[in-house]
Amino acid sequence: MAVVLLSTLAVLSLVGGAGEAVAQTSPKLVANGMKIIFNPAYPEAFCTMGPVGTDSYGNRVGITAGHCLDGGDTYEGVLIPYGLAPIYDANDVAFGPIGYMRFIKPKALQPFLDYAILQFVEDVQLSAQGPHLKITGVLVIEGSRENLLGAAWFNNNELVTSAPSGTYYGRITNNSNGLYQCWAQHAAGDSGGPVIWHVPGSAYPSSSNNFQSEGPWAGITTRRSIAIPPYVYTSSANILKDLRLRDAASGFDGTVMGAGFQTTP
Numbered sequence: 001m002a003v004v005l006l007s008t009l010a011v012l013s014l015v016g017g018a019g020e021a022v023a024q025t026s027p028k029l030v031a032n033g034m035k036i037i038f039n040p041a042y043p044e045a046f047c048t049m050g051p052v053g054t055d056s057y058g059n060r061v062g063i064t065a066g067h068c069l070d071g072g073d074t075y076e077g078v079l080i081p082y083g084l085a086p087i088y089d090a091n092d093v094a095f096g097p098i099g100y101m102r103f104i105k106p107k108a109l110q111p112f113l114d115y116a117i118l119q120f121v122e123d124v125q126l127s128a129q130g131p132h133l134k135i136t137g138v139l140v141i142e143g144s145r146e147n148l149l150g151a152a153w154f155n156n157n158e159l160v161t162s163a164p165s166g167t168y169y170g171r172i173t174n175n176s177n178g179l180y181q182c183w184a185q186h187a188a189g190d191s192g193g194p195v196i197w198h199v200p201g202s203a204y205p206s207s208s209n210n211f212q213s214e215g216p217w218a219g220i221t222t223r224r225s226i227a228i229p230p231y232v233y234t235s236s237a238n239i240l241k242d243l244r245l246r247d248a249a250s251g252f253d254g255t256v257m258g259a260g261f262q263t264t265p
Helices: 005-015 236-249
Strands: 028-031 035-037 046-048 052-054 060-064 086-089 099-104 116-120 124-127 133-138 158-163 166-174 179-182 194-197 213-224 231-235
Touching (some): 179 213, 213 236
Antiparallel strands (some): 035 046, 060 116, 158 166, 158 194, 213 231
């Protein structure tokens, strides 16, 4: 469910103090798999945090699904001013914003590039360890971060995803246009959540290990389709390539938030 950015701002000005930060004695941890909201007045409109880390310009950033927040004609596809579009930990709204949305991919391009970039506030601590997934870096295939996992009959590549609905894994059956179709299931509200490659020989998430898994970041949860399997994920390759091309087009002027993204160690 998308929240309209400008409507969010209007409501926030009315609820007065709903998102005001409170003092904490220990650092606020932010990690993949967190349930995030964009307006405390509408907690049912939630998405999921994808990978967190830094970009080439030293910004601390996170990635989620672009369709989670509607930037409208004014803020779609451009650098959104810092402080305009707050993002909250759905389970700790009293902390205040953990970050602000800085870029939303235009809706017309979201079928294959459904992503958004947020920038974190200074007083949060980023972690590679989410509730169930530990992200061990960015997926690299044959020396490139922009190559895709194979999906042919002789490939047994699997994805693991974790979000509010649960932690699941499954085989990739299609990788056309940089979108992974996979048997790892997801539900409404899981959009933007992290996807890792299941490293062969590593543990699968199960009740015996509290549904824990670790591996390199491979994408984010996107949508369901009418195909079989219906679960679709935007690959990290698509996102990273788009960030690189946009950064080059800008002349590497530092305005492309998320360019050169690296996950938190």
